Amino acid sequence: MSGADPPRIPESLRRGVVIPAMPLALTSSRRLDERRQRALCRYYAAAGAGGIAAGVHTTQFAIRDPTHGLFRPVLSLVAEELGRADAARGEPMVRIGGVCGPTRQAVQEAEMLRDLGYHAGLLSLAGVGPDEEARLAHCRAVAEVIPLVGFYLQRAVGGPHLSHRFWRGFAEIEAVAAIKIAPFDRYRTVDVVRAVCESGRDDIALYTGNDDNIVLDLVTPYRFRVGGRTVERRIVGGLLGHWAAWTRRAVDLLEACHDAASRGDGVPANLLRLAVATTDANAALFDAANGFAGCIAGIHEVLIRQGLLEGPWLLDPDETLSPGQAEEIERVCRDYPNLTDDEFVASHRDEWLAS
Template sequence: MLSSAVKKALHEGAFIPAHPLALSSNKELDEASQRALTRYYIDSGVGGLAVGVHTTQFEIRDPRFDLYEKVLTLAMEEIQNANVPDSFIKVAGICGPVEQAVKEAQFSKEIGYDLGLLSMGGLGSYTEEELLERTRRVAAIIPVFGFYLQPAVGGRVLSYEFWRTFTELPNVYAVKLAPFDRYLTSEVVRAVCHSKRGDEIALYTGNDDNIVNDLLTTYRFRTGDRVKEKKIVGGLLGHWSVWTKRAVELFKEIKHWQLQDAIPQRMLTLAQEITDANGAFFDARNGFKGSIAGINQVLAGQGLMQGRWCLSDKEELSPDQMQEINRVYKAYPHLHDDDFVKRNLSKWLPPERIVAEGAERT
C-alpha cells in the first residue's frame, strides 16, 4: 500500500525528475557523480525522484553492465542521508517481460521505493490483455505508476480500453503521459475520467515537448449525466533532470496558475521557451537520437558529470546538437541554474572532481 503522505503528495502534484546515469570515460559507473546528481535534485527542492527509468538508460539492466540494483541503491542511500520528508516520492523504473518486471518490483519494494514506473516498451509481442496481467503481477508487489512511452523511443500505441482497464486495477495510483501526442494524451485522460477508480489516479505529464501547457490544462469529459474534470497535476520528466533548481521555481508558479481562471500570456511564452530548450536537449529534429546524450551534456557542462558518455555506443549527440544546446543556453538565460550549481558543487562532489563551470559546453 502507498503511504498516506506519499499518496497526498502524489495527488497534489509533485516535481519528479528522471535521474540520469553518470559514467566515466571507460563506461563504468561514476559513483561520485551519481551521488552528486541525487544531492543536486534534493537540494533543488524536488518532490521526488524516478530512478532506473529511460533517462537512467535501459541498458543498466544488461548483464554486461548489471547496474540496475546499484543505481537504485545509491539514490536511496542519498535520499535517506538527506532526511527528506515522508511525502518525498521515490519511484523505481520497472520494465521487461513479466519475470524481469516482478524481480525489479520486488527489489525496489525491498529497498524502500514507493512506486514502480511500469514501462510497456519493448514488449511488442504482448497483447494488451497480457500487458494488463503483467501489471496485476507487479501491482501485487508494489504500487504502480503507469507509463505511456512515446513510440519514437521504444513505446507503443495503446487503446482507450487498455487505459480504462489499467486504471481500474487495484494498487495503480498514477499514470505518466508521455506519448508526445495531444490526441493520445487526451484519450488517456478521457479513459481515466471514465474509470471506476478515476478519482484515485493522479495524472503526470511526461510530454517534455508540452510541459507547461499540460500542467495548465483542465480536461473536461461527460460521463453519463455528469461532467468530469481532470488535471495533470505534476510531472515526471527527463527534461527536469537539467536546469532543475530553476524548473522547480517555475513549477511552483505554474501550480499557482493551475488554480486560477485566467492564465497570463507570459506563461504561454514560457511554455514555448521550455519546449524550444527541450528540442535542443532531446534532439527533436533528429528523432530524439541524442536525447540521453543531450541531457548528459548539459550536466557535464555544469560539472555534475565528467562527460556525456552512455552505455550504448549509439547514444551520442547528433552532428548539429551541440550548436542547438549552445543556442538555447544563450537564448534563455532565465531558465538555467548554472549559478546555483556552481555555488554547490563543492558540497556535492569531492574537491578533486570540481571542474570549471561550462568546461564541457564548448
C-alpha cells in the same frame, strides 16, 4: 510474492511534484561514478524536486545488462541518498524505479524496488506484446508487488499504441498510483485522462512526460461528461528527463503552473511565452531534429557544462550528441537564460560533490 510491503506513497505525489528521470554518472572507463551519482541526487533534492525516478530510460536501460551489473547498485545508491534527503525534509521524496521486460523480469524488478524502499514502479510496456488483455494481466501481476505508475511511452522511441480501452482497464487496478502520459500526441493524452475520469478514481495522479508540451499540459483543465456530470482533472506534475537538467527552474515552473491553475482565471501570457521557450529548449536537449537520437546525451551535455558530470560517457559508446546538437544547446542557453540554473548549481556543486 515475498518480502515486505512497499512504503506508503507520499501524499505529495497526488498534489504534484517535479520528478527528474535520473541520468547515469559514469567514469571514462564507463564504470559507475558513485561520487557524481550521489551529487546528482543531492542536486535534485536541494533544487526542490519532490522525487526521483531511477532505472528509467534516462538512466539507460542497458544498466540491466549483466555485463554492466549496474541495475541494483544504482537503485541502491539512489535509495540511500534519498534516505539522507528525507531526514532533512518535512515529507519524504517520492521514490520511483523503472520496471520493464516480460512478466517474470518485471515482477523480479518490482520485488527489488520494493525491498529497496521504493514507493512505486514506472511500468514500461514496450515489448510486452500487442494483446491488451495480456498487457493488463501483466500489469496486475506487477501490481501485486508494488504500486504502479503507468507509462504511455511515445511510439517514435519504441512505445506501443495503448487504447482508451486499455487505460480504462488499467485505471481499475487498485494499486495504480499515477500515470505518466508521454505519447507526444494530444489525441493519446486525451485517451488517458478521459479513461481515468470515467473510472471514478480521483486518487490516480496524472503526470506529464510530453516534452513537447510540458507547460500546456500543466495548465490545461481536462473536462469530460461522465454519468451525466462533468468531471475535471488536471495533470499535476512532471516525470521528465528534461527536468533532470535545470531542475531548480523546473520547480519554479511547476509552482507557477500550480498557481495559475488554482486561480482559475485563465493562463497568463507569460506562461504561454514560457511554454514556447520550454518546448524550444527541449527540442535541443532531446534532439528532436534527429528523432531523439541524442536525448540522453543532450541532458548529459548540460550537466557536464555545469560540472556535475565529468564527461559524456554513456554505456553505448556509439550514443553521442548528434551533429549540431551542441550548438543548439548553446543557442537555447543563450536565448533563454531564465530556463537555466547555472548560478544555483555553481554555488552548491562542491558541497554536493563532497564525499
